[in-house]
Amino acid sequence: MLFVGDNGAGKTNLLESLHLATQGFSPRTRHDQQLVAFGTEGGAVELTVRDGEFVRRPRVVIPARDAKRATLDGVALPSAESLRRSFTTLVFTPDRLAVVKGGPAARRAYLDRVVSRLFPARSQLAQEYGAALAQRNAALRRVQLGLSSRDAIEPWSEQVVTLGAALVEARREAVAALVDPFSDNTGALGLGEGTLVYEGEALTSGDLAAKLESDIARGITTLGPHLHDLAIADGARALRPFGSQGEQRLAVLALLLAEIALLPSSPLLLLDDVLSELDSRRRRVLAERVSTIEQTVITATHRSALPVEPAHVVEVTHGQAR
């Protein structure tokens, strides 16, 4: 499906509302009130989703001065975000370039999102590790300030090691699964052979214990998956320092397509402003690869930007879709 319209017509808005209605949150902002149309009190999105023989109706409401709520087929959900358990939506927006050109934190966040989509039972792992780490850091600072004794750090070191080892293992499994489909897609998109390498060692209690004194002195944990990185390269060339804008964009798309190849069922794919910087050959490859996915929505300012015939064209003008 193609959304066409001039700049500022409302294409990204429409895409965002599809994400909100299927995942319970915006891919752009955590401030839900920003999603409500100016001059109105609160808002809602409702979709009819056909999935094989099933029809499902997710609905997300953002009240004027209250937290958002979601229902699925009329049944209230514990949180809007729990729509993620029923629908998978992947999105490319220009912001996602940060995965390739941003700092390590953007790549860790990306990997942890992949982990939670590929291994739902481990979807809380990154968050739990973060909570254990915050406790350990607090314990370190309390010891440093003389408010606490060393043995108070111990249970948190244990938690950090247990959760950290599990998180590293999950990330490595995710990377191992992504490697082949990633290099397949970089090849097809004309990037050369893409490689992914997880950079970081599994945490052991011995390693952490060896750092205890310096960790106390600095008041932070200086070892662990919160400092790891993912090396994304095109052959021997790291894409972060050396890739062009277009190449970095292709690498992000290749990661997205690789992840889709691993998902158990076909997701909803939202591609915002993806065509503009690609040459016509790469546009064609992308369009062909994407056409095997159950449903893809692409935005463009011109109909001709998409080299294949879309199943539907939606024209967006002044915030109205036709």
Added chain:
Amino acid sequence: MFSPSVDNLVNQLTRLPGVGSRTAQRLAFHILQRPKDEALALASALEEVKERVRFCRECGNLTEEEVCVICLDQRRDHTTICVVEQPVDVISLERTHEYRGLYHVLGGALSPLDGVEPSDLRIDELMRRVEQNDVREIVLATNPTMTGEATAAFLADRLRDRVRVTRLASGLPVGGDLEYADEVTLGRALSGRREM
């Protein structure tokens, strides 16, 4: 805002856990609208509870005597101690009518972020009970939260050499369908599966 004494009441109520300033205001106005004897009954209940109820010298549970009825009960198994975070946890476990041992109430869980240290919990008292009495098993029943798990790990490290240490199992809710269990709970139940 209204009068110093109303403000004072609102402020006192705000100190209760889970009560924000809006709820505190609602409660304060409710109390103001009720007959005087009803409000005084609340005040005297507060006074009485603080005068009469204290923590059991042995286990830390709430009691009106020096030692609570559970600790005094000779029919209970004095060789087993179940460690919980709060007195309400004792009530929950007692409702099962299945546990016949004693309890130890820690008064919370370790959390450096909230400034809760081992010395803020009744851990030394627990170690003393294990040393001085014929205790054979410690059941760790702190909450299955991160702070509860860390507290359990901390205690297990200190008790393991002296006494058998067990931990409550965590798993699927009884009477629920697998279909409705979330992936995290189900994953945890899977990794904690047992031989049959």
